Amino acid sequence: MSITKDALLRFNLTDVEVIKKSRKYQGFFALDEYQLRHKLYAGGYSKVLTREVFERGDAVALLPYDPITDSIVLIEQFRLGALRSKTGPWQLELIAGMFSENEVALDVAIREAKEEANLDVEPKKVIKVMDYLSSSGGMSECIHLYCACVDSEHISGVHGLETEGEDILVHVVTRQDAEKLLAEGKIANAATIIALQWLALNLDKLKASWK
Numbered sequence: 001m002s003i004t005k006d007a008l009l010r011f012n013l014t015d016v017e018v019i020k021k022s023r024k025y026q027g028f029f030a031l032d033e034y035q036l037r038h039k040l041y042a043g044g045y046s047k048v049l050t051r052e053v054f055e056r057g058d059a060v061a062l063l064p065y066d067p068i069t070d071s072i073v074l075i076e077q078f079r080l081g082a083l084r085s086k087t088g089p090w091q092l093e094l095i096a097g098m099f100s101e102n103e104v105a106l107d108v109a110i111r112e113a114k115e116e117a118n119l120d121v122e123p124k125k126v127i128k129v130m131d132y133l134s135s136s137g138g139m140s141e142c143i144h145l146y147c148a149c150v151d152s153e154h155i156s157g158v159h160g161l162e163t164e165g166e167d168i169l170v171h172v173v174t175r176q177d178a179e180k181l182l183a184e185g186k187i188a189n190a191a192t193i194i195a196l197q198w199l200a201l202n203l204d205k206l207k208a209s210w211k
Contacts, residue, residue, distance in 0.1 A: 015039040019048060030055040054139040061096040061145050061191040062109040063129070064119055065175075065199065066152040067207050072178045072199075073152055074192070075116055076169040077160070085188060092171070092181065093189045095119070105144040113148070117170045118159050125149040125210065129198055134190060143191055147199065149210045175199070 016038045025031040032053050037045045064073035079091045097112035099105065106126060113119040129145040152172045160166025173181070181187050182196050199206070 010041065011039050017045070024052070052138065054141075056139065056141050057098045057100070058105075058142045058144065059096055059098045060105050060108045060112065061094040061143055061195065062113055062121070062126075063094050063145075063147045063192075063195040063199065064113065064117070064121070064150040064152065065147055065206070066150055066172075067210055069152060070175045071152050071172050072175055072196075073117055073119060073150065073155055074171045074173060074178065076171060077167060082188065087186060087188045091189050092187050092192065094192050094195055096191060106146070109144075109146045109148070115161055116159055116166070116168050117155060118157065119150060119155055121148045121150060127206075127209070129195065132194070145191060145195060145198075147195065147206065175203075 016036060018034060018036045020035040022033050024033050032055055034051050035048055037048050040046055074092050075095055076090055076092055078089050082089045082091050095113050095116045097108055099108040110121045113121045126146050126148045129147055131142055131144050134141045134143050155172055156170055158169050160168035178196055187193060
């Protein structure tokens with residue numbers, strides 16, 4: 001059974017009426033309250049809904065991959081949001097960072113690679129993986145995900161900006177070991193899970209493009 005175009009994503013931004021938006025909290029992050037209504041599949045509009053949205057800005061995540069050694073650069077750092085998770089608050093992750101509207105996502109990825117792992121990344125050796133919404137039920141954040149071809153031979157140590165309270169330990173692991181960590185549930189960060197699964201699906205094509 002084929003799916004017709006009209007059956008998917010029937011509505012768009014014009015089918016939402018924002019009646020009121022107010023900022024309820026502003027700190028390092030922000031919380032906005034919306035009063036809105038939207039079109040219904042059965043016809044007409046919904047009642048006026050009150051919903052809160054967590055505003056933290058957009059972010060970039062970078063998967064550094066060394067095709068020569070078949071290795072991946074991962075970072076380890078403390079994450080308060082993981083305090084009650086089974087894996088604990090120290091998480092294995094991709095290099096990542098938030099950015100403002102006037103910044104270019106690729107530039108942010110390259111900058112964060114240097115700050116968090118002392119890794120020099122060439123723009124021509126970076127490819128876009130995808131953009132995705134990390135939790136659109138209540139948060140506006142969009143993740144811009146990239147993969148970079150790197151030389152991981154001398155990558156190690158503790159990095160990060162002291163002014164931002166960063167304490168980042170760098171790891172270089174084989175792709176097979178990264179996949180094992182993923183299978184064992186020791187990687188719980190969404191961007192890292194998505195990137196590793198993407199790499200597994202696109203490995204041959206990726207290596208061919210970087211020859």
